[in-house]
Amino acid sequence: MSKRKQRREDFDFAAGEVLLIDKPYEWTSFDVVNKVRYAVKVKKVGHAGTLDPLATGLLILCTGKMTKQIQYIQAEEKEYVGQMVIGETRPSVDMETEVDSTTDYSHITEEDVRKLLPEFTGLIQQIPPAHSAVKVGGKRAYNAAREGKEIKIDPREVEIKELEILHIDFPTIDFRMVCSKGTYVRSFVRDFGEKLGVGAYMSGLRRTRIGEHKLTDAYALDKFIEMIKQEQ
The missing domain is CATH 3.30.2350.10 (Pseudouridine synthase)
Structure with missing residues (x-):
């Protein structure tokens, strides 16, 4: 995912996207997955490496066919x-x-x-x-x-x-x-x-x-959800 994508129509969630999200404090990784799944209206959404609820920062979500990449992303440093x-x-x-x-x-x-x-x-x-x-x-x-x-x-x-x-x-x-x-x-x-x-x-x-995915390229969760909902 790149910050160049600023509209829902730039994404193809069913075909597959790798989404970089800045996980909020006290949210579980599954909370974020469920929130994004509901917003993008695609059932196949998973995260590539959990973060504890009291930790924040980069959480990578994969949708659609890109969920096949989860195991490879999880293995990265x-x-x-x-x-x-x-x-x-x-x-x-x-x-x-x-x-x-x-x-x-x-x-x-x-x-x-x-x-x-x-x-x-x-x-x-x-x-x-x-x-x-x-x-x-x-x-x-x-x-x-x-x-x-x-x-x-x-x-x-x-x-x-x-x-x-x-x-x-x-x-x-x-x-x-x-x-x-x-x-x-x-x-x-x-x-x-x-x-x-x-x-x-x-x-x-x-x-x-x-790996090569950086927090500086991630969306704040609320901003990402707001962007997706505006286009519906």
Whole structure:
């Protein structure tokens, strides 16, 4: 999809389109799919890689025959900018749940943060968060987590190709990451906080790129829906 397409008549949703959408905060990826499906009036609409409700940014939707491309888009590397807060933990490792532990972080320095980056760059073993959509025994992990049940999730190998600190204003750390399919940024934040010895949770996340598809080329969801409805 290109921003050159400014009218509904420029699209052929039944034949197939790849749509770049800026997912709003607190929307699930399926909420966006359903909203777009209703607007474009095509049944065959799917997303190429989910985003957590509390994350924003690039969500790629495919319609019609372009849904065959979903598996290929999903396999491409992802880029995120995120923010973590150190010295506190939350069960979900994001803002979904309340703080459950607090640790003094006053001894942590910027050097302590930056010297950990090599440990989290390259091929690493990572355990997905309990509050995630990963399946354990055929069931979504987050269902068990929200019921307070303990579950065992096996580690998986992922690749963090690029990792940089953008800004530090303790207890907040802003970062940028380029990673492979299957990487959980919340797991990175959780593990990073543990390595610092003070814990951490993710206070914000925005996906900025999937492969060659960039957030700067995406439509705000409300603007896209408005454009489509105006042409009906």
